[in-house]
Amino acid sequence: MTFNGYFSDGNELADKEVFDAIRSELTRQQDQIELIASENFASKEVIAALGCVMTNKYAEGYPSRRYYSGCSCVDVAENIAIERVCKLFNCKYANVQPHSGAQANLSVFYALMSPGDTFLGMGLDMGGHLTHGATPTISGKWFKSISYGINEDGLIDYDNVQKLAEEHNPKLILAGASSYSRKIDFKRFREIADSVGAYLFVDIAHYAGLVVAGLYPSPMEHAHVVSSTTHKTLRGPRGGIILTNDEVLAKKINSAVFPGVQGGPQMHSIAAKAVAFGEALRPEFKEYAKKVLENSIAMAKRLKENGLDIVSGKTECHMSIVDLTKLSVTGKIASLELEEAGITCNKNAIPFDKLPPTKTSGIRIGSAAMSTRNFGVSEFQKIADMIYTVLSNYGKSGYDDLRQRVRGEALELCRAYPLYK
């Protein structure tokens, strides 16, 4: 099968309105420097699998144990996905059905806790994810969620986690983060969990691609259960996975995903996950992950040389949180101005931020997406300089021209490394 999908002319949707939006999005992705740390560019192969006839198939249940007939082909795809992801993370059991990271986490909660149970998670304002106990979510509303955080140095305060665990006797401790640039000590987390008889659940949504490449610690030998997204550093389709080495927990998790939380699995998405896991098993993916890390470190280092602070002082993964307090811009303004200059990122709270979450004093930047486009260290150093130029000149005379110049530079860089061509 040859697939040109949305990537070239002559392969268009008859629905012009929707097609135009898709093509505009393609152009936006091609012409902007993407630094949103949770984003990446899936391969054409992955996107081809996503747009396939398996979307038509109902397959409630699991391979060979379905509630509908006609599932023999989708069974093949799901079995391949399971086999490959177990190999990738060196684990025994995997559920590849969660529609997203949030659904994966909800399923784990459903499998391991009852409403009203207590769990510890990293606070949203400290770098944790919404689903780790934030009040507007089920994780914060239906459970008693206790937040732990980071110390003045921007590092996870493990002593405090231990103290909170002893104080609250949680059913589960959740480790993992969305805005934390340092290695997490999963062994320490397990010791804390064991000391109070809690489950250790680790969410590696952000770090998964680096874990696979051996560049970020694997939680697999320490955690009872691990969840992840498939679309961040792992570079697959949008979705979630749940992993474990414990047979009893694996069964509980399967029942929690279906019928507990979800109905029919998205088989086209599972096929695309299988393709992405196949890509991640290849040696080229390790090379990619190595570049992600190198580039991230180079970008953070150059920002520091320019005089900006990086939360916790450095990065050990694909992302950094840049502290903007030395400049006269909030995170909100910074992200808007950078978008005008052709660079997308997001505002992000810094530890003990004095500004509200709608403004923040920082931005989060990541290297996963542009490393997929083959940007190297020198390109990422250039991006750091461009960021500094925009943010340090904001509000000064001649700023608009300067920002326009940076927009031109961003476009030039993007054109030098074509995407989906």
Ligand SMILES: *Cc1c(COP(=O)(O)O)cnc(C)c1O
């Ligand atoms: C992104 C993320 C999720 C949620 O993933 P979705 O697919 O957006 O639901 C969960 N946990 C962490 C730590 C994340 O960073």
